Amino acid sequence: MSHSGPDRAYDVIVVGGGINGLTTACYLQKSGLSVACFERKLEAGAGCCTEEVLHPGVKVNLCACNLVTLWSPAYGDLELEKYGLEMLTSSEWGMFHPFLDRTAVMFHSWDPRKQYEHWKTIDAHDAEVFKTLYNALAPGMSDALQQMLYSQATKGPEEAEGPEGTAAMFRHILPDLPENAHELTGIELVEAVYRNDKIRTALLTNGVMMGALPWNRGEDAILSVIFPVIQILNSATWTARGGSHAVTHALCSCFAAHGGRLFTGCPVDSFVMEGDEVQGVVLSKHAVYPEAEIHARRAVVSNLSCHPTFLGLIGEEKLPDPVKEGVHAYRYDEGMMFTNYWVLDRPPRWEGYPPELDRAYGFNFGLESVDDIRRMERNLANDELPSPPLVAGLSVQGFSLADPTQAPEGQYTAMSWACVPYELPAHGGPEKWDEIRESYGDEVDRLLARYNPGMMDSVVARYCNSPLDYYRKNPSQTFGATRSGSAGGRWYGTARPFPGCGAPRTPFGKLYLSNSIWPVGTSTLGAGYVAATEVAKDLGVREGQDWWRHRPLEAGIEVLRRRGIEIELGIA
Ligand SMILES: Cc1cc2nc3c(=O)[nH]c(=O)nc-3n(C[C@H](O)[C@H](O)[C@H](O)COP(=O)(O)OP(=O)(O)OC[C@H]3O[C@@H](n4cnc5c(N)ncnc54)[C@H](O)[C@@H]3O)c2cc1C
Structure with a gap:
């Protein structure tokens, strides 16, 4: 084949070269199918990108910053290290939550004993709760993540909140929990489990960061309670050498190495439909290959979120009424962020705080008590701009501390959401x-x-992005929603993006989703993995792929082991 443009047909077409679309593309190509991926921008990975938007050498990680890719089976299955991904972090302390009185609640990234000892200095009761939870949950965490993040959703909102759900299991671990634990919101549950208000505030804030809104019930509520256990096992507070875009690059390299074709500058305008079956795609008239029509022999995977897929690529007029209703009911009203990105002329120093904070990877700030969590709930429910701001989406100061290549010599980067x-x-x-x-x-x-007045005194440049900016950069992040739409409450699990869809399958023949599905599309690469699994099963190519075998957490544990760190799965 000598031409560089797309062929007339492929086994599978993936629309959108985000990290989840690329993950699906890599798995299917590596399984022996011929796969083409069409990406709107000239660079793949809109949600996991690094750009020099300030001045040369300052690498700005515009979207995903807290890379969770070491959790992922894809890290091993797709040999992402071999394709150039090197995960780095700045400190053993991954996260902290500072308070104005110069105290902080800290979260360790791999040592449960240090976490326990630190919390004992704050509140002995809460330290014991952590120990109990860690000892009960850590040994089974890989299986739990396999179920929660790397398997098709099996539960809807009702089951998640039901008495037989995970909340009941928690009552088994923490017998003091009230009988109605499954009915409690995250705030109520955290208040029932922990006693110290700073620990409660830090946990609920981290729940928001993970997308588990503390005013939701069911499993969302539980995530805040178990955050310190997740933080130790998840290897979450990491960047990548060269910036977040390195994750995208490693996936692109893997895809190309196995013969996949990625076409950038190729927005897809619409699907080619035959009845209710999707047969292929038509590129936009602004694409590098204007209005090209490419056919999919076996499947089309949309890595665009719910509205752009159903209302955009299929078209409202072709949607049966129940689908139209479900799509219109889908909400993009969670996880909107406002970013400050700073360039500093000296490394961060947290005067008056514990010294560990100086090199810790990330933090949240501006939430002094559980009342501020309640203020956030009120503000967001009423579309009010929080004033003063509530920085619960994460701040990172560890990029250039972990990876000096992300800033010119003598400069340091930090950001907040x-x-x-x-x-x-x-x-x-x-x-x-x-x-x-x-x-x-x-x-x-x-x-x-x-x-931290000193940190603000050291700012030499600043770059801000609003949710509208994010929406303009990536129409699939509709309204700037960082998680491609709401994920809690009525859009939990099987109900995402709408009840009856069966995501990643859809009501349309040959059409699958790897976005706006459960689990939400983050750098865990879970949504891409789940889509790949279900497509591979349906197309009969899942069996016999010996390389497709890694478990969640395995890579993180192995990478740390190579660096001389052994994660203990219990605290004696
Ligand atoms: C501000 C912000 C902060 C975030 N922080 C984190 C974080 O710290 N950690 C984390 O894990 N995740 C974070 N996320 C979520 C992050 O976006 C995801 O982790 C991940 O990048 C999503 O990948 P995806 O493939 O699911 O979707 P996307 O990255 O949205 O991929 C969709 C792709 O489709 C392309 N596209 C759009 N329309 C078309 C079209 N018509 N035709 C063809 N291509 C099209 C887009 O350009 C894009 O590349 C953040 C997101 C935002 C916005």
Whole structure:
């Protein structure tokens, strides 16, 4: 084959070269199918990108920053290290939550004993709760993640909240939990389990960071309770050498090495349909190959979120009524972030705080008590801009500490994500984000200066992004929703993106989803993995792939072991 453009047909077409679409593409190509992936932008991986938007040499990780890729079976199955991925972190302390009184709740990244000893200095009762939870949950965490993140959802919202669900299991571990634990919100459950208000606040804030909104019930509520256990086992607070885009690059290299074809600059305009079966794709007239029609012999996987897939690529007029209803009911109203990205002329120093904070990877700030979590719930429910801001989406100061290649010599990078709504009714609508972007950025600066004035004094450049900016950069991140749509409450599990869809399968022949499905599309690569698994099963290529065998957490444990760190699965 001498031409560089797409062939007329492939076994499988993947629409959208985000990290989950690429994960699906890699697995299916490696399983012997011919796969083409069409990406709208000139670079793949819109949600996991690194760009020099400030000045040369300052690598800005615009979206995914807290890389969770070491959890993923894909790390081993797809040999991502061989294709250039090197995971780095800045400290054994992954996360912390500072308070204005110069205390902090810290979260260790791999040593449960150090976590326990640290919490004992804050609250002996809560330290014992952590120990009990860790000893009960750590040995089974790989299996639990396989079930939660790397298998098709089997539970809907009702089962997640039901008395026989995970909450019941927790009552077995923590017998003091109230009988109605399964009915409690995250806030109520954390208050029932832990006694110290700073620990409670830090846990609930980290729940928000993970997408487990503390005002939800069921499994969302439980995630805040078990956050320190997850933090130790998840190897989450990592960057990659060269920036987050290295994850995308490793996937692209893997895909190409196995013969897959990635076409960038190729927005897909619509599906080719025959009745209710998807037969292929038509590229946009602005694509590098304008209006090219490419056929899919066996499957099409959409890595676009719910609305762009069903309303955009299929078209509202072709949707049966129940599907139309489900798609329109789907909400993109969780996980909107406002970013401040800073370049510093000296490394961060947390004067007056424990010294471990100076090199810790990430932190949240601006939430002093559980009341601030309640303020967040009120603000977001009413589309109000939190003032002062609530930085619960994560801040990172560890990029250039872990990987000096991410900033020019003598400079350091840091960022923060404040939780905000997309709609701004009080300001006149979401388009007003352009007018208030810098002033809201100033509010975040002023807030951080209350915790760390020296850090703000060392700022030499700043770059802010609003949810509207994110939406413009990637229409699949509709309204800037970082998790491709809401995931809690009525869109939990099998109900995501709508009840009866069967995601990653859909009501349309040959069409699968690897986005807006359960689990939410993060750098765990879970959504891409689940889509690959179900497509491979349906196409009869899953069996006999000896390389497709890794378990969640395995890679993280192995990478740490090579660095001389052994994760203990129990605290004596
Ligand atoms: C501000 C922000 C912060 C985040 N932080 C984290 C984090 O710390 N950790 C984490 O794990 N995750 C984080 N995420 C989520 C992150 O986006 C995901 O982890 C991941 O990158 C999503 O990958 P994906 O493949 O599922 O979707 P996407 O990256 O959205 O992939 C969809 C792809 O489709 C392309 N596309 C869109 N329309 C078309 C079209 N018509 N035709 C062809 N291609 C099209 C897009 O350009 C994009 O490349 C964050 C997201 C945002 C926005």
